[in-house]
Amino acid sequence: MSHITPSPSQIKSLLIALVVTLILGVVFHLVIQVERQRLEQLLRLQVNQETAALLSSLEAELNANIFLASGLAAHVEALQHIEQDTIPNTLAVLYRLGRHVRNLEVAPNNRVDYVYPSAGNEKVIGVYYPDTPSQWPSVKRAIDERRTLVTGPLELQQGGQGIISRTPVFLDDKHYWGMLSLVLDSDDLFSAVGLNPEVEGIRYTLRNISSGSGQRVIMGHPQLFEEDSIRLILNLPGTRWELAAVPVSGWSSASSHLRIMLWVNWALAGLIGFGVWRYMRYRDISELKLKHLAETDALTELYNRRAFVQVADQLARQFPSSHWSMLLIDIDHFKHVNDTYGHQVGDQALQSLALKLKAELTEKGCVARFGGEEFAVLLPHQSLAEAEQLASQLLACIRNMAIAIQSDDISLLRLTISIGIASGKIEWVGLDHLIKAADDALYRAKDAGRDRYACEVALSKAPEGPSTIVG
Numbered sequence: 001m002s003h004i005t006p007s008p009s010q011i012k013s014l015l016i017a018l019v020v021t022l023i024l025g026v027v028f029h030l031v032i033q034v035e036r037q038r039l040e041q042l043l044r045l046q047v048n049q050e051t052a053a054l055l056s057s058l059e060a061e062l063n064a065n066i067f068l069a070s071g072l073a074a075h076v077e078a079l080q081h082i083e084q085d086t087i088p089n090t091l092a093v094l095y096r097l098g099r100h101v102r103n104l105e106v107a108p109n110n111r112v113d114y115v116y117p118s119a120g121n122e123k124v125i126g127v128y129y130p131d132t133p134s135q136w137p138s139v140k141r142a143i144d145e146r147r148t149l150v151t152g153p154l155e156l157q158q159g160g161q162g163i164i165s166r167t168p169v170f171l172d173d174k175h176y177w178g179m180l181s182l183v184l185d186s187d188d189l190f191s192a193v194g195l196n197p198e199v200e201g202i203r204y205t206l207r208n209i210s211s212g213s214g215q216r217v218i219m220g221h222p223q224l225f226e227e228d229s230i231r232l233i234l235n236l237p238g239t240r241w242e243l244a245a246v247p248v249s250g251w252s253s254a255s256s257h258l259r260i261m262l263w264v265n266w267a268l269a270g271l272i273g274f275g276v277w278r279y280m281r282y283r284d285i286s287e288l289k290l291k292h293l294a295e296t297d298a299l300t301e302l303y304n305r306r307a308f309v310q311v312a313d314q315l316a317r318q319f320p321s322s323h324w325s326m327l328l329i330d331i332d333h334f335k336h337v338n339d340t341y342g343h344q345v346g347d348q349a350l351q352s353l354a355l356k357l358k359a360e361l362t363e364k365g366c367v368a369r370f371g372g373e374e375f376a377v378l379l380p381h382q383s384l385a386e387a388e389q390l391a392s393q394l395l396a397c398i399r400n401m402a403i404a405i406q407s408d409d410i411s412l413l414r415l416t417i418s419i420g421i422a423s424g425k426i427e428w429v430g431l432d433h434l435i436k437a438a439d440d441a442l443y444r445a446k447d448a449g450r451d452r453y454a455c456e457v458a459l460s461k462a463p464e465g466p467s468t469i470v471g
């Protein structure tokens with residue numbers, strides 16, 4: 001199984017793209033979260049306002065009714081008694097004046113003697129409060145506190161539920177005369193103010209939170225008090241109610257579209273990250289291509305002279321005390337090839353020779369086209385003897401090589417080369433000197449008849465004078 005190891009620049013591009021994706025994603029995410037919270041707060045504010053408005057309508061409507069009996073109480077207190085003839089009419093007037101009034105009761109000495117309207121409320125006549133456990137505590141409390149108190153909603157003697165307002169009457173401000181009660185139809189009252197279990201996308205629940213009420217739910221779904229709800233309290237004389245409100249589709253409904261935005265955000269951040277990665281890869285590849293173009297000879301695909309010098313300089317810095325050899329290779333009578341078969345044949349010959357040199361020498365050193373029909377080979381860590389051996393092999397290899405040519409005039413071409421060898425410790429010699437020495441040696445090889453090598457030996461810091469060998 002083959003493993004493809006990513007290059008450092010690939011890893012760098014990937015990391016930068018990931019960082020860009022993460023930063024953008026997190027920033028957008030935070031912006032969306034802040035917007036979500038803002039929308040949720042707005043919704044809470046809106047629900048709070050609507051709940052408060054509902055509660056104040058309820059309070060206003062209750063207050064408009066529960067003190068109706070106060071007028072009758074004042075009448076009794078003023079006259080010190082009640083005139084039986086006028087009671088039905090008085091109660092009828094009060095009944096008309098009120099809203100949602102189910103019935104009015106007059107109970108001198110806590111026994112109900114009069115009720116209006118009488119139809120449907122007959123069962124109430126004669127009820128003695130102290131004998132009615134469901135009513136006596138609230139009656140007694142109103143007497144004790146000497147003020148109008150509201151209780152309920154309660155199950156009524158005559159059936160159904162009602163909110164009861166009780167006003168105790170005292171004669172001479174001392175002697176308790178009796179109780180005036182006003183029963184309101186709770187359902188009618190709630191629907192008149194628009195309080196229902198669900199109103200315009202908001203669920204409401206009302207409960208009684210007065211002590212001893214057992215937090216009884218008056219209207220709506222009890223679970224609203226288990227939820228994250230807006231809660232407002234209504235204080236009435238003698239009782240406390242609590243109204244809870246929650247949007248039907250929850251608090252996050254106002255920002256539900258932002259949930260999609262979160263996905264879009266990450267997709268967008270990923271897309272931008274991918275774009276960054278593509279751009280960086282494109283830039284890296286373009287840089288590599290440019291570098292390759294700048295370093296490579298277009299005809300032979302070998303290093304050009306500039307790249308060769310750069311590589312050699314780098315190696316010289318890396319291994320300053322190493323012993324180096326260098327070959328300068330020049331094709332013999334190449335002008336003749338060009339002149340006889342044309343420049344194109346010459347180019348093909350140069351390409352074939354470059355391929356051969358690459359195949360033979362790449363593992364041993366750095367091969368470059370030095371100019372025209374001249375090639376250079378740098379052999380770091382190689383002695384003169386090793387360089388000479390290599391040069392002999394090369395000479396034989398090229399001499400015996402038949403170069404295939406695509407031309408009407410010729411199909412096979414044979415060439416020879418001449419090689420100049422220079423050798424020495426790089427820190428003493430220096431690259432320029434090594435090249436110059438190899439060039440001199442090449443000149444001598446040409447001079448000695450070509451198809452051979454010549455070397456410069458004993459190049460050192462303090463050379464005694466180079467000696468020349470022609471192989």
Ligand SMILES: Nc1nc2c(ncn2[C@@H]2O[C@H](COP(=O)(O)OP(=O)(O)OP(=O)(O)O)[C@@H](O)[C@H]2O)c(=O)[nH]1
Pocket residue numbers: 299330331332333334335336338342343344345346347350371372373446450
């Ligand atoms: N086809 C081709 N020819 C080239 C290229 N570069 C240089 N030459 C030719 O190489 C020849 C070099 O000729 P000379 O310097 O006289 O050397 P030579 O004929 O090889 O003779 P010696 O080197 O003395 O053996 C010239 O004809 C150049 O035009 C190239 O890229 N393509």
